[in-house]
Amino acid sequence: MTEQAARLRLSSKPGDTSSLCAGMTSTRTAILPRFLLPQLSWCGPATIPRLAPWTVFRYEQPVARHRLRAMSWPRGFHATALRRRDHHFDTLKFVRRLQSEGFTEEQSVAMMKVLNDVIEESIQNLTRTMVLREEAAKATYTQKVDFAKLRSELLSADSSESNTTRSAHERLTNDIAKLSSRLRDEISRTQASVRLDLNLEKGRIREEAVGQELKIKETETKIEQEVAALREKLELVKFQTLQWLMGVCTGFAALLLGAWRLLM
Template structure:
């Protein structure tokens, strides 16, 4: 009991409980009665503990019935006040439903915003992809034009080189023909000179043979 009095009280019900316990307890001889006939004063509130058992324990510790009922009433008020204080700090079911509905609305709004952002991102990504594809097609077209221009330039250079080689070949053939003609003319001149030399030698041999024959005939005539 002294431990209950030593605890600090912060409510009106706690003060009443302390005052009732602080009164001097006088032991009065009471007539014998059956404990089962004892009952607390009916109240409109619901007790959160067994008041009958609590009153019996107080009477066993030396309190009278009236004191036990007073302590029990004050303690019931303290418990009720504590429970009401706890209930005020708790969230009601309606508040929970309201909070849940608010969270659902916020979640739906967030989901809608995310879907909208995702749709916008997809649209931007598609537009960027289309722009990149258009740039790639432009680059391909430019590359094809460059390749065509390069091929045309290479073909032109090859044709010019072929023409130059053909011209050089023609010039070389003309030079070769000129050399052949010159060689043939020189060979013909040499043949003519050889024929003339042969004819001259033949004339010389005929002259020598004729002179020798004339000398031989003259010698034979002289020998006769």
Template sequence: MPYFDAERFARLLESEGFSAGQARAVINALDDVVDESTTIVTTDLVSKADQEQTIKQYKDDFSRLKAEIQQMERRDVDEVKTANERLKSEIEKLRKSLQEEITRSQAGVRLDLNLEKGRIRDETIEQHEKLRKTDDKIESEIQALRKQMEGIKLQILQYMIGTITAAGTLVLGK
């Protein structure tokens, strides 16, 4: 506590027109205010040991949270990789199946052309139209699958960025 010269302050008050009793009353009131303020301030203070223990607890909690977030990220990345591989495999199977079907369809059309050229000319036009529609449908389905995969990738990236941002916010917040 800094030193306070009560006698000097009392003389100053008396020189300004206060009576000795009034000066003593002001000094007593100031003394009570200072004592009460000191008590209030000291009760709100935390000991260094308590502060260090709280900081250690926060660091431990943050370390556990960081480990959990990293584990969740690894698990999510593994799940995404697995799903991506599965989708690639399914797309490859579809592509092969469609390729085989196209090959079979073309072989059938060629056989029919060799057997009945006259009648087949009209049928060939129809078959080519069907093949074009099938190719268009296949292409549109492949495009839809690609768009769906891009959407999934975007969602994964958004989730990862959100997780990293949340982790960063937690780090910066602490």
């Protein structure tokens, strides 16, 4: 594998970085696991210094390497100081592990840089959607304040509504009590008036009945008097009729006797 890397260095030109990246990628894909293959296809920054053929690299301390890397990149002007770039894994152990697997020091350092950049970019992509603890605490405090305000408003609205409902219920209860008492008074007054009317009607009917009885008695007495008078008249007529009949009979008998005496 070292001979293949040396051939790639000899075949590539001094400033040809793309062929070097392609050779390094093809060499890495033969040994690295599959989950690192998409990450290793990415090349480093464009400011990688040109490599001369048959150049032997010596591993330096990570602090010095990162210092040289920071010096080779162009610095921009910022209002705040640039944040120190921390590694998220043991770079020295990773480089030694790659060297023990058969990679050269240059390949190990390049792979370590690529993996560090990929991890840093992934962490930055993950932290874009995250918030700071202070902001989260501030948002939580704001939500708690809003919730407390909403709760107080709901409690005040509930208490006001309950008071309004209670007062309306009491007012309705009082109105119903007044209406019931008024209705009871009206019913009692109506019953009293009806009873009075009934008593008056009973008295009037009783008086009329007494008057009718008196009239009936008067009529009966009148009828009895008329009947007695008629009886007296009948008796008188009967007596007169008897007297007339007796006179007629006596006269007729006297005539018969006189006629008989004449004939005799």
